[in-house]
Amino acid sequence: MKAAVTDRYGPPEVLKLGRLPRPLPEKGEVRVKIHASTVGRTDTATLRAHPFFARAMTGTFRPKIKTLGMDFAGIVDLLGEDVSDFDIGDRVFGLSPDTFGGHAEYLCVPAKGAIARIPGDLPFHQTVVGExxxxxxxxxxxxxxxxxxxxxxxxxxxxxxxxxxxxxxxxxxxxxxxxxxxxxxxxxxxxxxxxxxxxxxxxxxxxxxxxxxxxxxxxxxxxxxxxxxxxxxxxxxxxxxxxxxxxxxxxxxxxxxxxxIPFPKDAPGFVRHLAKLMTTGQFQGVFDRRYPLDDIVEAFQYVEKGQKTGIVVLNVT
Ligand SMILES: NC(=O)c1ccc[n+]([C@@H]2O[C@H](COP(=O)([O-])OP(=O)(O)OC[C@H]3O[C@@H](n4cnc5c(N)ncnc54)[C@H](OP(=O)(O)O)[C@@H]3O)[C@@H](O)[C@H]2O)c1
Known part of the structure; x- marks a missing residue:
């Protein structure tokens, strides 16, 4: 699969487009064919290991996370064992706050994690609102x-x-x-x-x-x-x-x-809460530019300026 990858910390230019094996879902996981993700300030900060003490979690010398992207929206295309919450073909969105991975064509996430069905017929790029x-x-x-x-x-x-x-x-x-x-x-x-x-x-x-x-x-x-x-x-x-x-x-x-500094908790509960607010019209994403995955470096450069309005979307598929 195509993915934006890095094996070192640094400016946006350290990101490269590469090919990785498609991940296979483990027990209790679903695989999502990603259509949209975002480039957010969490991604830019993680790429630069800012603040420096974040390295205690993200890797002291080299990043443990090779592919960034906290938000994802796409279609469930493979089920691991013991998954009953989702079916193949479900349109879903969610957050991957611990392992990231949204800047790639496929991502495996726990079915009981921060993932929910997309409300109504909202297009994928309008549901990557989590970060x-x-x-x-x-x-x-x-x-x-x-x-x-x-x-x-x-x-x-x-x-x-x-x-x-x-x-x-x-x-x-x-x-x-x-x-x-x-x-x-x-x-x-x-x-x-x-x-x-x-x-x-x-x-x-x-x-x-x-x-x-x-x-x-x-x-x-x-x-x-x-x-x-x-x-x-x-x-x-x-x-x-x-x-x-x-x-x-x-x-x-x-x-x-x-x-x-109220650190967020309970990403699974929050994604379900967000799905309800989107259904009732109490929450709508505010979107700035949309970049294709191929322009990942430009997307990071733009987000780092600190001038975006709302969310910068990455079109993955
Ligand atoms: N705790 C964490 O792990 C974490 C995670 C994500 C983000 N963050 C931090 O949270 C902050 C916000 O993130 P974000 O993604 O929401 O930021 P963002 O989208 O990059 O914010 C950009 C917006 O801020 C406005 N802005 C710029 N300078 C301003 C000023 N002096 N006064 C008021 N508004 C100003 C800009 O419009 P105008 O310039 O036109 O006003 C622009 O619309 C960042 O500092 C980021 O580092 C922390």
């Missing part, structure tokens, strides 16, 4: 009906998902984006949209239960005026000078949990 949404869900879970949330950087993969997941939980949501994304945030259901290019979002005279830096461009100290007394600053990134890591450790010790 950013899964990271956003860690923060969305802090919210319940009537709580107030501000999403800073609501135009990326995580930010666009965060607005929708917070709304689905009944929260009041303020989205902070640049000029070119104001209309998008309104369409996604934000109750108020603040253009960070036109006004200081920290001076909006509202207080929040959760301020979520979805794009790694602000800080707890900058956002503190927006937080209620027991409000939480949540982030997806280490923060300036690793401040988010240090502060989350400090506040963890004091028990206040005021700064958090």
């Amino acid at each position: 950013g949404a899964w990271y956003a869900e860690g923060t969305a879970k802090l919210l319940s009906e009537g709580m107030r949330c501000l999403v800073y950087g609501a135009s990326g993969a995580i930010g666009t998902a965060a607005v929708q997941l917070a709304k689905a939980r009944g929260a009041y949501v303020v989205a902070v984006v640049g000029t070119r994304h104001v209309a998008l945030s309104k369409r996604l259901g934000a109750d108020r949209v603040v253009n960070y290019e036109a006004e200081d979002f920290t001076a909006i005279r509202e207080k929040f239960d959760v301020v979520f830096d979805a794009v790694g461009k602000t800080s707890f100290f900058h956002c503190r005026p927006l937080l209620k007394a027991d409000g939480i600053f949540a982030a997806t990134d280490l923060g300036p000078g690793w401040s988010n890591i240090l502060l989350s450790a400090w506040f963890g010790l004091t028990g206040s949990k005021r700064v958090q």
